[in-house]
Amino acid sequence: MVGYVVYGRGSFNQLDEIIAPNRTDDLPIIFLVDHFFHDKALVRRIPLQGHDKIVFADVTYEPKTSQVDAVAQQLKDEFGKISGIVGIGGGSTMDLAKAISLMMNNPGSSADYQGWDLVKHHGVYKVGIPTLSGTGAEVSRTCVLTGPAKKLGMNSDFTPFDQIILDPELTTNAPVNQRFYTGMDCYIHCIESLNGTYLNEFSKSYGEKALQLCRNVFLEKAKWDDESDDQLMMASYAGGMSIAYSQVGVAHAVSYGLSYLLGTKHGIGNCIVFDKLDEFYPAGVKEFKKMVGKNKIDIPQHVTKGLSDAQFDTMINVSLGMKPLWENAIGKDWEKKMTREKLRKLFEQL
């Protein structure tokens, strides 16, 4: 788990002080910043020292292993070693920062480590500062990457951040649609985790809390305010913690296939899929549709229309490769229940 957690409005202002004890000699700290902030005031608040550098992360598409390898190589070429990396942005930036940290100290390509417990060495000091709430990437032990063969995280004890700074002020100006899609990632996490077969009291406690916060933010409150940002940031954190002892389920397994092929971003991809999962999560899907309505969001339809058989096969292969997700969702005999034909029909509905 993340060893150091700072939560509070304005805590971003403590960044310089927080990272100071982790600077090694005069090796730089790299600030990996979501390109969304390129011309925003937040960039000017980054406490640069010495050889520190801001690197903007292009998160137009989901993070790729090639992208991780390229940035890590570039940093090695330019600096040899670095003191650490600070990711500032949404879930993609969080995952990129974690992966780049690991690849500064592990040989080969990040694609070699897509899986469970394949990473062998600590990364460099890594800090996560989310500017969108919902993915739980700030606390998870994975960093989801699209590689040459699969979309799968580097799941390991070395993957979590050393430090996170949870400052709800940073999420204030998030675009409404994106905020919703990302918030729904958390909601969907919770439904998948609480309905999963892997559940224990640890995951249940966190999942229930995150779910309650999501409901408050997206259904019960009359309008969006500071408290909404505060609560959604905690929902994201608790939702991420819930996954520590559980797993996500059908929505994630299917949306991974979708985004592997089409590059659909994770939050919106989950929404597109979850919208059609009445069979697996009837109460959750009903409540989700209420949230969609209340927040006046359009969920894209027919995104798989006109795809070829080969393309459907690609999505099906990626999706069925997510074995722990399926097992959590529908039990040990999931392969009997979720056939290729059935999954094809589901993909066709999206």
Add this chain to the structure above:
Amino acid sequence: MVGYVVYGRGSFNQLDEIIAPNRTDDLPIIFLVDHFFHDKALVRRIPLQGHDKIVFADVTYEPKTSQVDAVAQQLKDEFGKISGIVGIGGGSTMDLAKAISLMMNNPGSSADYQGWDLVKHHGVYKVGIPTLSGTGAEVSRTCVLTGPAKKLGMNSDFTPFDQIILDPELTTNAPVNQRFYTGMDCYIHCIESLNGTYLNEFSKSYGEKALQLCRNVFLEKAKWDDESDDQLMMASYAGGMSIAYSQVGVAHAVSYGLSYLLGTKHGIGNCIVFDKLDEFYPAGVKEFKKMVGKNKIDIPQHVTKGLSDAQFDTMINVSLGMKPLWENAIGKDWEKKMTREKLRKLFEQL
């Protein structure tokens, strides 16, 4: 925060595997075990290797700085260095294990570090395995010690355990009274935290979850079963996390005075005090009395009867020394509101 958390029934069986990567050369692991388990089967399940040693902790009274210093010195005399320390027991054993770990690497007496952020060096590798749920000592950044001048913890970033193993099976055979008193420590934490002025959304989320679990276990469930143990262990964990960004309040401030003078154990001391705090926590005290009734527990009365003025003064001094607790409970101007006279009257009621 604690970096490595294992939660699950039977997870104690993984202890050997969990500590293996943290053994240094052939330096021993010290298992500090609550003396309650001296003749119990649990002791035979401890995975001793090489020079490892079981040390029984006498927790008849609350942990003392002199006790910590003596055990640390004994370990230095016998082994020079150790690989780490594993605390197995209730809150007192947790606190002793954390303090001894720190004193293996910090000079002087543990009394020198009673306060906030005075500890300068990492302790040795430390693992907490609670066998009673409620104190939150398994996740807190303190270890409460009674010293020559005060009852106060070594609060620091170096204090939390490196690893905790939360195995609800270990709490199955706890004596009913002690289980209740210790569980109420969590309940009282939550009431104090949720009614405090320091509260933020982080602490609120954890506090609300812990409170809900306490209510389920002590009020709603018809009888005690495995789920009760599972949930109370999570309540303790969440209650401890809630304190990370908040503080306890009046009950703890007053009960610290009581146990400093009389050696009253923390859980029962909190109950004795909280029982009389209608003025500060009216709804909480009402619910507490319901829990006491339903669980058929007797709360000791008149424990301060016949004490001398000097003894009352000692309790008042220790209690008023807990400034952050009072400030959290009744605000920045607490010194005007909680006079020595008023506090004396409160102590006289106990």
